[in-house]
Amino acid sequence: MAKSIYFFDDPEPVGRELLGGKGAGLAEMTKIGLPVPYGFTITTEVCREYYRLGGKLPEGLREDVIQSMHKLEERTGRKFGDTNNPLLVSVRSGARVSMPGMMDTILNLGLNDESVLGLAKLTNNERFAWDSYRRFITMFADVVLGISKDEFEKVLDEVKEKEHVKYDAEVSAEGLKDVAAKSKELVKQVTGKPFPMDVWEQLFMAIEAVFKSWNNQRAILYRQLNNIPDEWGTAVNIVQMVFGNMGDDSGTGVAFTRNPATGEKELYGEYLTNAQGEDVVAGIRTPKAIKEMANEWPNTYAELTRVASLLEKNYKDMQDMEFTVEKGKLYMLQTRSGKRTAQAAVRVAVDMVHEGLIDKETALLRVSPEDVNHLLHKRIDPNSKGQPIAVGLAASPGAAVGTLVFSADEAVAEAAAGKNVILCRPETTPDDLHGMVAAQGILTTRGGMTSHAAVIARGMGKPAVTGTEALKLDSENGVVQTPGGTIIRRGEVVTIDGSTGEVFLGALPLVEPEVGAHFEELLSWADEFRKLGVKANADTPEDAALSRKFGAEGIGLTRTEHMFLGPERTQIVQDMIMAETTEERQEPLQRLLELQRSDFIGILKAMDGLPVTIRLLDPPLHEFLPQPEDLAKELDEAKKKGASDTEIAKLERLLRRAIQLQEHNPMMGFRGCRLGIVYPEIYEMQVRAVAEAAAQLKKDGYNPRFQIMHPLVGTEAEMKFLADMTHRVVNEVLSANGVQLDYKVGTMVEVPRAALVAGDLAKYAEFFSFGTNDLTQLTFGYSRDDAEGKFLGTYVQKGILPEDPFVSLDKSGVGRLIKLGVTEGRATRPELEVGICGEHGGDPKSIEFCHEVGLNYVSASPYRVPLARLAAAQIAIKEKRGEIFKDK
Numbered sequence: 001m002a003k004s005i006y007f008f009d010d011p012e013p014v015g016r017e018l019l020g021g022k023g024a025g026l027a028e029m030t031k032i033g034l035p036v037p038y039g040f041t042i043t044t045e046v047c048r049e050y051y052r053l054g055g056k057l058p059e060g061l062r063e064d065v066i067q068s069m070h071k072l073e074e075r076t077g078r079k080f081g082d083t084n085n086p087l088l089v090s091v092r093s094g095a096r097v098s099m100p101g102m103m104d105t106i107l108n109l110g111l112n113d114e115s116v117l118g119l120a121k122l123t124n125n126e127r128f129a130w131d132s133y134r135r136f137i138t139m140f141a142d143v144v145l146g147i148s149k150d151e152f153e154k155v156l157d158e159v160k161e162k163e164h165v166k167y168d169a170e171v172s173a174e175g176l177k178d179v180a181a182k183s184k185e186l187v188k189q190v191t192g193k194p195f196p197m198d199v200w201e202q203l204f205m206a207i208e209a210v211f212k213s214w215n216n217q218r219a220i221l222y223r224q225l226n227n228i229p230d231e232w233g234t235a236v237n238i239v240q241m242v243f244g245n246m247g248d249d250s251g252t253g254v255a256f257t258r259n260p261a262t263g264e265k266e267l268y269g270e271y272l273t274n275a276q277g278e279d280v281v282a283g284i285r286t287p288k289a290i291k292e293m294a295n296e297w298p299n300t301y302a303e304l305t306r307v308a309s310l311l312e313k314n315y316k317d318m319q320d321m322e323f324t325v326e327k328g329k330l331y332m333l334q335t336r337s338g339k340r341t342a343q344a345a346v347r348v349a350v351d352m353v354h355e356g357l358i359d360k361e362t363a364l365l366r367v368s369p370e371d372v373n374h375l376l377h378k379r380i381d382p383n384s385k386g387q388p389i390a391v392g393l394a395a396s397p398g399a400a401v402g403t404l405v406f407s408a409d410e411a412v413a414e415a416a417a418g419k420n421v422i423l424c425r426p427e428t429t430p431d432d433l434h435g436m437v438a439a440q441g442i443l444t445t446r447g448g449m450t451s452h453a454a455v456i457a458r459g460m461g462k463p464a465v466t467g468t469e470a471l472k473l474d475s476e477n478g479v480v481q482t483p484g485g486t487i488i489r490r491g492e493v494v495t496i497d498g499s500t501g502e503v504f505l506g507a508l509p510l511v512e513p514e515v516g517a518h519f520e521e522l523l524s525w526a527d528e529f530r531k532l533g534v535k536a537n538a539d540t541p542e543d544a545a546l547s548r549k550f551g552a553e554g555i556g557l558t559r560t561e562h563m564f565l566g567p568e569r570t571q572i573v574q575d576m577i578m579a580e581t582t583e584e585r586q587e588p589l590q591r592l593l594e595l596q597r598s599d600f601i602g603i604l605k606a607m608d609g610l611p612v613t614i615r616l617l618d619p620p621l622h623e624f625l626p627q628p629e630d631l632a633k634e635l636d637e638a639k640k641k642g643a644s645d646t647e648i649a650k651l652e653r654l655l656r657r658a659i660q661l662q663e664h665n666p667m668m669g670f671r672g673c674r675l676g677i678v679y680p681e682i683y684e685m686q687v688r689a690v691a692e693a694a695a696q697l698k699k700d701g702y703n704p705r706f707q708i709m710h711p712l713v714g715t716e717a718e719m720k721f722l723a724d725m726t727h728r729v730v731n732e733v734l735s736a737n738g739v740q741l742d743y744k745v746g747t748m749v750e751v752p753r754a755a756l757v758a759g760d761l762a763k764y765a766e767f768f769s770f771g772t773n774d775l776t777q778l779t780f781g782y783s784r785d786d787a788e789g790k791f792l793g794t795y796v797q798k799g800i801l802p803e804d805p806f807v808s809l810d811k812s813g814v815g816r817l818i819k820l821g822v823t824e825g826r827a828t829r830p831e832l833e834v835g836i837c838g839e840h841g842g843d844p845k846s847i848e849f850c851h852e853v854g855l856n857y858v859s860a861s862p863y864r865v866p867l868a869r870l871a872a873a874q875i876a877i878k879e880k881r882g883e884i885f886k887d888k
Helices: 016-031 044-052 061-076 115-123 126-143 149-163 173-191 199-213 217-226 290-296 298-315 342-354 360-366 369-375 408-416 430-438 452-460 517-529 541-549 560-564 567-578 582-606 628-640 645-661 673-678 680-699 716-737 752-756 772-780 784-790 792-797 814-828 844-852 862-880
Strands: 005-007 039-042 089-095 105-109 234-240 251-256 268-273 319-326 329-337 393-396 399-405 421-425 441-444 464-466 472-474 479-481 487-489 493-497 502-505 533-537 555-559 611-615 705-711 743-749 767-770 833-836 857-860
Touching: 005 016, 005 061, 016 039, 016 044, 016 089, 016 234, 016 298, 016 329, 039 061, 044 199, 044 234, 061 199, 061 234, 089 199, 105 126, 105 199, 115 126, 126 149, 126 173, 126 199, 149 173, 199 234, 217 430, 251 290, 268 290, 290 298, 298 319, 298 329, 342 360, 342 369, 342 517, 360 517, 360 862, 369 862, 393 452, 399 408, 399 441, 408 421, 408 430, 421 430, 430 452, 441 452, 441 493, 452 464, 464 493, 517 862, 533 541, 533 862, 541 582, 541 862, 555 560, 555 857, 560 567, 560 582, 567 582, 567 645, 582 611, 582 680, 582 705, 611 743, 628 645, 673 680, 673 705, 673 716, 680 705, 680 716, 705 716, 705 767, 716 743, 743 752, 752 772, 752 814, 767 814, 772 784, 772 814, 814 833, 833 844, 844 857, 844 862, 857 862
Parallel strands: 399 421, 421 441, 441 464, 533 555, 533 857, 555 611, 611 705, 705 743, 743 767, 767 833, 833 857
Antiparallel strands: 005 039, 039 234, 089 105, 089 234, 251 268, 251 319, 319 329, 393 464, 399 493, 472 479, 479 487, 493 502
16 A cells, blocks of 8 residues: 555645545645644545455554654654653544534543643643543543443533533533543443553554544435545544643634635634633534634734635635634644535635636636525515514524424424424534434524534525524423523424524515625626526516526426416316317317417516527316316215206216326326327417417517427427427418517427437427426336335435436436437437426536537526526536546
8 A cells, every 4th residue: 555644744745635635734734834733644545445454454554653653752742641741632534525523533632540640740730631631531432432422421510510610611620530530430331341541542443433434324424415425535634632721821713714604704703712622613612703812812813814814825715724722822723615605605706706816717616506506595574573582693594484393303204294394403413414404494502603503504505593592492302492481392383594593483484585796796707608508497477587687598498387277267278178179169268368378478578589488288188177086076065965957067077078088197198299289279379379479579669589399299290280380370470460570499309209200300390498307207217206205215325326317317318318319300400409498407417418418508497597507607617627528
């Protein structure tokens, strides 16, 4: 195996692939002259080798570690395990990408019953030494021996109660000795073995524990959620301990070089005096805002500000820093790219372009499509009259409404039952991750702005309120009490506002988000780089206007069947269906034509000058009728009540028609273009409504552009029949109105055969729009509604499918049909316009495929239009840089 250990000041250039993010950050900070404790990194390759060997440390590693520790002793002037001048170290994980709180850390390693006395003598601070020792016993027992730290917290709480103190930092030296002794007794009681006193045994047990933590449940889940490969492994960092728990001139903190919630350029974070390591993120006590340090420790604050500026200039990105202050001296323990809200991601990216730190391309790649999606969060209606029952810290923006639950497992169960839930915990830990995923929002009674709950919620784009100390939480009994004495029980509805930190009883109305100037500027840059067009799926004038506001370049799908809904319209449609002759059908068709014409006027006006693709009626007719079972029941009740013969006859006729139209497999039955061919008057009505709407708008001075799309076409004859009919009706309308309009006729490719005979369809179709929802169903033979509820989740979990094909396009199957359809269609008609309008049009992976195969556009729901604009730009930039399509 190659070199397994690197010191932080090793001159050999090594990347985060081997050093992990934490190790690479420590090495880089050392290189640029920042105050970093001495230490070294065991590479990720050692972790991989550890697992290849079935959970054994590679040969020679022990010797390398011992040699490195001796080198560390020389540099620090201290000796590992010494009774007079002991060297203590932290043992920390470090994956190549940030996985906050997912793996394990051990502090104060090297303490035992003898060295703790040496530490007390060396520092002349007996309380500090015993505090460090009891912390070490707890962390080591939890991480290495598998004993829950809650058991040790109980021991500490007993001593605090005995001494009548509230905070850990108030426990006396004698009390801490008592805690350490009882903690060691607990270890022996649980494991049957005494707590290890050999510091070298401690060290190698800790190294193995960190390697093992790569495959703990929370780390595995986090990797799955964030698409992190299992084979990467974690590095292990052995770092000289520096102590923030040596008194009121010492402390520990977490800071960001910019505000991770808003992106504002300001030093942002929290710190605790007389505290150590994990205390800030653990939420044990509510920390102080970093700005208070300017008054408490002005010199340290000035140094931290200088360090923040240097790190930003070096990394050209917002940094998340961990630091310790020991007797007034600042030490940097970690720097990494800071987790941030979507709002902050956009602002930081745009501001850094204006500051000259990065270029537009880099800025666009810095903001993920998911960030854009998160940015469009709902917020509480400002006109609502809600009074907060408690106020905590505004940890992650956005508002959420849900029933209160008090455990992660309960959150998962309730969410699976279709409920929106708010997860309420004292503070969250990595073990709560599955519940945080399931919840709409997070509420904690402890912890600060950089607590686990805050950091993870921001990364997920979920609202979070933390540090709501005024709430009294009783998780076991499922109740929380407000400062005013109100009792809120499990299952009651609350609203949280992660932008203000307020908590409300009951469901407050939420309103849609508004985008700001930074967001608009970023998306304008995206439009400069992307090659794919972006349209919207919109069925109403309101949706069309919203789509245009979000930057859609037209409508790629208007589903006309949505215009048939509503009590009044459904009745007209039913009258049309019940008609037994073409003549009978004309009266309801005329009424529908008037309604549809009005609808199309609104949509075409909202998208004036931009193309609008209108899909004619797609679902089977029976969907507009009541279920036969319901009709039979209604008929039976009518007879019992003595209804009139006319009413009974009407119900009997409706029941006969519903039974007649009922289908065994509606998705593949009498729907789409099959309706338009068997009942051409239906499609003729819709085409006439579109053409008349466009003609009227044209005469009113507008510039309507429409495209008529025929669904479910699978044969050349179908396409010819429908195209001929469309041209005939449109030309009749235009001629009668004395106007000329450019328009197109095409088809939605959703039947696999349509892709296979695309060259034939293109003789009559001027555009293709791939309806990837149905194309996926028909290619796989899956009914989406049934598959997603019954087996798709298991298929993905077991690796039968790499991912849900209804979320991300199946490139090897459905994608192959799309490629063939594009190639064959353009061979017949070189200028053929091709796009997709299924839900995949808003999925970044699917958008990348659309760019690769040369589609003209993607069409997505209105709120995913900004996401699609950014994703399309990112793909174009990556292609320009040679980062994708390398096989071409």
